[in-house]
Amino acid sequence: MKANCWYGIQDVRVDEVPDPKILNPRDAIVRITSTAVCGSDLHLYDGYIPTMVSGDILGHEFMGEVVEVGPGVKNLRVGDRVVVPFPIACGACYFCEREEFSLCENSNPNAWMAEKMFGHSAAGIFGYSHLTGGYAGGQAEYARVPFADVGPFKIENGLDDEQVLFLSDILPTGWMAAENAEIEPGDTVAVWGAGPVGQFAMMSARVLGAGRIIAIDRFPERLAMARRNAGAETIDYEEVHVLEALSEMTAGRGPDSCIDAVGMEAHSHGMQYGYDKVKQLMKLETERPIALREAILAVRSGGTVSVPGVYGGLADKLPLGAFMNKALTLKTGQTHVHRYMRPLLERIERGEIDPTAIITHRMSLDDAPRAYDMFLHKEEGCVKCVLKT
Amino acid sequence: MRHGACVAVEPGWRANAVTRRFVETSLAGNPMETTQATRPDASLIGDQRPPRSDGPVPRASPPPSAMRRTQMERSNQALVSALGWFSIGLGLAQLVAPRAVSRVSGADPHPMLMRAVGLRELACGVGLLSGRAPEEFLWARVAGDAMDLAMLGTTLARRGTHAGAIASTTAVAGVMALDVYAANSVRRQGLPDETSRDRTVYVEKTLAVNRPPQECYAMWRQFENFPRFMAFLDSVTPTSETRSHWVARAPGGAKIEWDAEITNDQPGRLIAWRSVDEADVQHAGVVRFEPGREGRGTWVRVEIQYLPPGGVIGATLARMTNQAPAEAIEEDIRRFKRLVETGEVPTIEGQPHGRRSLFYGLLRKGRA
Numbered sequence: 145m146k147a148n149c150w151y152g153i154q155d156v157r158v159d160e161v162p163d164p165k166i167l168n169p170r171d172a173i174v175r176i177t178s179t180a181v182c183g184s185d186l187h188l189y190d191g192y193i194p195t196m197v198s199g200d201i202l203g204h205e206f207m208g209e210v211v212e213v214g215p216g217v218k219n220l221r222v223g224d225r226v227v228v229p230f231p232i233a234c235g236a237c238y239f240c241e242r243e244e245f246s247l248c249e250n251s252n253p254n255a256w257m258a259e260k261m262f263g264h265s266a267a268g269i270f271g272y273s274h275l276t277g278g279y280a281g282g283q284a285e286y287a288r289v290p291f292a293d294v295g296p297f298k299i300e301n302g303l304d305d306e307q308v309l310f311l312s313d314i315l316p317t318g319w320m321a322a323e324n325a326e327i328e329p330g331d332t333v334a335v336w337g338a339g340p341v342g343q344f345a346m347m348s349a350r351v352l353g354a355g356r357i358i359a360i361d362r363f364p365e366r367l368a369m370a371r372r373n374a375g376a377e378t379i380d381y382e383e384v385h386v387l388e389a390l391s392e393m394t395a396g397r398g399p400d401s402c403i404d405a406v407g408m409e410a411h412s413h414g415m416q417y418g419y420d421k422v423k424q425l426m427k428l429e430t431e432r433p434i435a436l437r438e439a440i441l442a443v444r445s446g447g448t449v450s451v452p453g454v455y456g457g458l459a460d461k462l463p464l465g466a467f468m469n470k471a472l473t474l475k476t477g478q479t480h481v482h483r484y485m486r487p488l489l490e491r492i493e494r495g496e497i498d499p500t501a502i503i504t505h506r507m508s509l510d511d512a513p514r515a516y517d518m519f520l521h522k523e524e525g526c527v528k529c530v531l532k533t
Numbered sequence: 534m535r536h537g538a539c540v541a542v543e544p545g546w547r548a549n550a551v552t553r554r555f556v557e558t559s560l561a562g563n564p565m566e567t568t569q570a571t572r573p574d575a576s577l578i579g580d581q582r583p584p585r586s587d588g589p590v591p592r593a594s595p596p597p598s599a600m601r602r603t604q605m606e607r608s609n610q611a612l613v614s615a616l617g618w619f620s621i622g623l624g625l626a627q628l629v630a631p632r633a634v635s636r637v638s639g640a641d642p643h644p645m646l647m648r649a650v651g652l653r654e655l656a657c658g659v660g661l662l663s664g665r666a667p668e669e670f671l672w673a674r675v676a677g678d679a680m681d682l683a684m685l686g687t688t689l690a691r692r693g694t695h696a697g698a699i700a701s702t703t704a705v706a707g708v709m710a711l712d713v714y715a716a717n718s719v720r721r722q723g724l725p726d727e728t729s730r731d732r733t734v735y736v737e738k739t740l741a742v743n744r745p746p747q748e749c750y751a752m753w754r755q756f757e758n759f760p761r762f763m764a765f766l767d768s769v770t771p772t773s774e775t776r777s778h779w780v781a782r783a784p785g786g787a788k789i790e791w792d793a794e795i796t797n798d799q800p801g802r803l804i805a806w807r808s809v810d811e812a813d814v815q816h817a818g819v820v821r822f823e824p825g826r827e828g829r830g831t832w833v834r835v836e837i838q839y840l841p842p843g844g845v846i847g848a849t850l851a852r853m854t855n856q857a858p859a860e861a862i863e864e865d866i867r868r869f870k871r872l873v874e875t876g877e878v879p880t881i882e883g884q885p886h887g888r889r890s891l892f893y894g895l896l897r898k899g900r901a
Contacts, residue, residue, distance in 0.1 A: 149887030161885040168877040199887035216876065234875040238743045238830070250871045253879050256864065268879065280884045288884055291875070 146533075147201045147284035148512040153191035154520075156202060156513050164280065164288035169216030172292030174228060178305040179206035179282050179531045181515050182313060183339050184407070184454045188273065189516050192408055192430060193456050195257065195274040202512075204230035204270040205312040206282025207305060208533075210296070217293045226296035228289055229481035230313045231267040232279065235294035246478035251291060252277045261457070266478060283512055285533050297485040306530060307492055310344070310499040314528075316484035318344025318405075321452035322352050324475035325401035330355035334390055334399040334442060335376070336435035338366035340528045341452050342405035343502045346374035349403075351496055358393060360386055360435075362411065365525040373501050382413070390442045398444035406435035407453025423460060430457030440466050451476035505529040612715045613667050616674065619708075620658030627651025639697025641688050653677055671716035678709035733815075735838040736862040742870045743830040746822035747801045752873050753820055754804060762868035762878065764861060776809070779816075789814055815840040835866050 147161045164173055182205050187193050207227040210220050220226070232252075233245035240248050248267035252258060254274050258265035261275065268290070271281015280287065289296055299308050318341050325333055325345075333354045335342050338361035346357050359370035362382045370376040379389050390399060408431040411417065420432035439449045440463050449472055467474070491497045504527045507515050515529040627634050631647035634640075640647070657677065660670035685702045689695065742749050752758055756777045760766040767780040767788070775795040780788060791812035797805035797819070807817035816839035823832045839858075868878045 145885070147885065147887065151887070157887075159887045161887055164885050165883060167880055167883050170875070170877055197893045198890040199893070201886060232879075234871075234879075236743060236874045238741065241743065250875050251879055253881055255867065256860070277879075278881050280881070280886060284885075290879055 145285035146509060147280070148203060148509065150188060150196055150200045150202055151198050154189055154517075156189065156516055158510050158512055161201065161284075164286050166212060166214045167288065168290060169214045170291050170293055171214040172210055172217055172220055172289045172296065173212040174206070174208040174226060174282075174287050174289055174296070175211045176206045176208040176282055176285060176287060176533050178208070178309045179203050179284075179509070179533070180309060180312075180314075181205075181283070181512070181519050181529050181531070183341060183519075184272070185516070186520050187408060187454055187456065189520060190409065192424075193273045193275070194261075194430075195254075195278075197274060197278075200271065200273070200278070201280040201284055202271045203281035203283030203287075204272055205309065205314065206270075206287060207299075207309050207312060208287075210292075211286070213292065219293050220296060220298070224296075225299045227299060227308050227311045227485065228270070228282065228287070229295045229297070229311075229316075229485065230272075231269055231478055231481055232277065232290050233267055233294050233482055234291050240294070243480060243483045244477075245480045245482040247480075254278060269478070283509065283531060285509070295482060297482075297489075299489075301493065303489075303492065304500075306500045306503060308489065308499075309530065310340075310502075311481075311485050311488060311492075313479065313481065314340045315344050315488055315497070315499050316481045317341050317452050317479040318346075319348040319484055319488060320477075320479045321345040321403050321405060321450050322348035322354075324448070324450035324452075324477075325349065325403055326448045326450075326473065326475070327352045327354050327401055329353040331400040332356040332358065332394055333401045333403065334358040334360060334439070335370075335403045335405055336360045336410075336439060337405035337407075337453065338363070338370045338376075338378075339405065340502050342366075342403070343369060343373055343527070344497075344499075345403050345405050345450075345452065346370055346376050347497055347501075349401075350374050351491070356393075358390065358399065360438075363522055363525075366527060369502065369527060373498075386438055387442055394444070398442055398447065400444055401448045401450065402439035402443040404435045404439045404449065404451045404453045408432060408455050410434035410436075420460070429460045431455050431459040433459040433462060437461065437463055440470075440472065443470070443472060445470040446472070448473040448475060450474075452479070502528045503530055507531055509533045609715070609718050612711075613661055613671070613719065616671070616712065616715060617658045617661030620654045620661065620674065622658075624651045624654030624656075624658055627654060637697060638685075638701040639688065639692075639695045639699070640685060640701065646684075650677075650681070668716055668719045671712055671719060674712045675709060675716060678705055678712055681705045682709070733838055733840055734858040734862075735836075736859045737834070737836045738863050738866050739832055739834045740866055740870050741825055741830055742833050742873055744873050746824055746831045749822045749831045749833055749873055750801045750804065752869070753822075754798075754800075756806075758872075762872050763865045764868075777806075779808075779814075781814075791816070833866070833870070835862075837862055 145161060145163050146158055148156055149159045149161070150156055166173060185202060188196055188202065210222055210224040210226060212222065213220050229245070231246040231248065233240050233248040234250040237249040246267050251268035252265045253268065254277055255265035258275050266276070268277030268279055270279050270287070271283065297311065321341065322345050327333060327349055331354050333349045333356070335346050335357065338359045342359065346359060349357055357374050357376040358379060359367055359376040360379045360381055361367050362380055367378040367380060370378060377393065379386055410432045412434045416434060420429070420434060423429045424432055433455070435453065436451065443449055451474065488497070492499060504525055505515065505518070507529060509531045512531055515531060518524060518526045519529055627647050628651040631644040631651070632642060635642040635647055654677070657670050657674050661667055682702065682705055685698055685705065688698050689702065692698065756769045756771055759769045765781050767782060770778045772778050772792070777793055778790065779793055780790045782788060791814040792809045793806050793816065794809050795804065795806045797803060801822060803819065803821050805819040808814055818835065818837040821834040823834065825832050871878050
């Protein structure tokens with residue numbers, strides 16, 4: 145089969161690799177019909193997530209048709225159309241029972257590796273480094289899906305791939321980010337990063353009753369998309385000072401909730417950006433946590449900072465003094481996708497959320513390397529690229 | 534090798550030291566205790582500990598000094614290993630290229646003397662890495678350093694300020710200081726059991742399993758299940774109600790076989806087993822299944838010990854090939870948890886991938 149493989153920093157190639165096989169009783173094989181490039185794939189592309197190995201198959205947002213099931217999978221049949229959640233969850237451990245699926249204790253074969261870095265291991269993730277299991281990803285023609293009786297979500301209502309594909313990651317991720325922001329009706333919510341997750345976080349915040357939504361980015365087309373899809377007000381951080389602008393817009397109090405939908409590769413300007421860039425290059429920190437710093441400083445006292453942005457290791461100069469003295473709440477985590485798929489599908493069916501609104505490009509799997517490059521450099525106004533097999 | 538107290542779910546839980554020594558002694562084949570009647574068996578690990586009620590039992594934490602001591606032991610271990618490898622590297626260079634070493638170090642070119650010194654270094658290195666009598670080998674290194682200093686001293690006296698000889702003298706003096714420090718540390722604080730005289734691997738680990746004790750017990754009681762979660766086992770075949778035949782892979786790929794018997798069996802609570810007297814491999818284990826906190830699942834407490842097969846050579850080989858037995862056993866116990874909870878052990882072995890680089894082999898080597 146064809147698969148998009150990682151070979152090094154900004155080096156991905158579509159190669160011919162063997163077809164996946166059932167390895168465990170609860171596995172299924174899915175023939176992929178649609179897949180996508182995620183913003184977090186760019187952290188792999190840029191080489192900021194450790195334990196990527198040459199030859200790893202990328203991709204964690206995918207859907208398709210079940211073509212084979214292991215003897216332990218009773219709820220799926222060959223021919224079922226499914227969306228596959230990006231975290232792999234066993235459904236039986238302490239965390240799965242609490243519906244905290246992205247914390248599954250059993251799905252990461254390399255848990256020892258994650259324990260060395262994080263103290264504990266979270267769930268295995270498709271195509272996202274060996275730290276999270278080393279599972280072959282879904283930017284391919286076929287994928288092996290472990291614990292297929294727990295993850296894959298059947299689509300039986302005839303909705304298009306594009307309407308449901310993002311249930312695999314970014315729509316639940318944006319939704320959980322808004323949920324974690326603990327929004328009260330009428331609240332002001334500021335969102336750093338108007339990429340796909342930021343867009344869905346804003347749309348979700350609107351559904352959850354936010355009064356005002358403020359988008360912070362530097363790309364006019366993304367800010368325009370936020371205005372269009374979520375009725376957001378916008379701040380272009382290349383034009384204005386973010387903290388001053390947010391203070392001004394909230395009469396000095398600050399937003400009630402702040403969402404960092406940027407993560408480890410934040411851009412900025414001036415001294416701070418140079419400092420982080422140098423430290424990151426020298427491997428003295430793995431993150432450039434500029435958005436998170438700003439969010440902590442901007443949010444009102446007693447407010448909540450929600451972090452769907454991906455971080456991988458260690459960050460410097462986090463304003464913990466502000467965090468403590470302002471009595472803030474910080475909520476984060478990989479998304480418990482399984483928990484949100486059905487309720488979000490219902491919202492899509494009712495027309496409350498239109499996931500297709502963020503798609504800017506449709507390409508073939510063969511063009512995956514071009515899609516990565518275009519997405520990284522935000523060429524042609526790229527926000528979200530769907531790959532068809 | 535003792536391991537696990539600081540990675541266990543509850544750091545405070547450790548085997549009674551006296552009991553442990555009891556069992557280790559019996560495993561090492563102490564001639565004083567040869568009969569079944571007088572020899573304590575693995576079940577004693579359980580029986581001699583304070584009685585447990587069915588509910589949670591408060592346990593004392595080890596004193597902080599004990600934790601510190603363990604850390605010191607580990608850093609001593611690292612230093613001893615480093616000095617051992619240094620000795621081997623230097624010794625090999627002196628044996629293979631005595632003239633080049635003389636030239637670089639500024640020492641007088643006596644190839645035979647240099648080779649002799651190389652042999653001495655090799656002997657010290659192998660001695661240190663074997664884990665036997667590390668303190669003696671460290672003092673041997675100190676004596677060797679003194680000898681080298683004396684030789685370099687005569688060179689300096691004769692040839693005046695030769696830059697290479699001055700650098701070498703400084704280096705040897707530095708290494709000598711390190712050797713003295715290591716020898717003193719090992720004398721004061723000792724080494725972890727890893728390199729202690731009997732080389733017994735001892736691992737204790739507690740893991741929360743999200744299934745009832747009875748179910749965990751049932752999986753463990755089927756000894757033929759062991760190869761599903763214990764990586765080093767090929768097969769375990771029950772031969773009677775209490776006996777079983779084990780086949781394992783030793784470091785280097787050789788097959789080893791032995792018989793084991795169940796020495797204590799309390800359904801739903803505890804299983805203890807040990808290799809039978811006449812077996813070549815000395816191995817014992819006890820696993821307890823305690824109701825988890827607030828009635829949730831089970832705390833599976835495992836103590837396993839064995840004498841690495843292949844004697845000194847096997848143990849040294851295992852260390853050289855980076856197979857840490859304690860970590861391997863911890864992974865075994867994790868696999869047990871996964872098998873009980875999910876019915877399978879998650880894996881990526883056999884999945885497709887693009888072209889691999891050499892780095893992949895290194896990454897996979899991290900753990901079996």
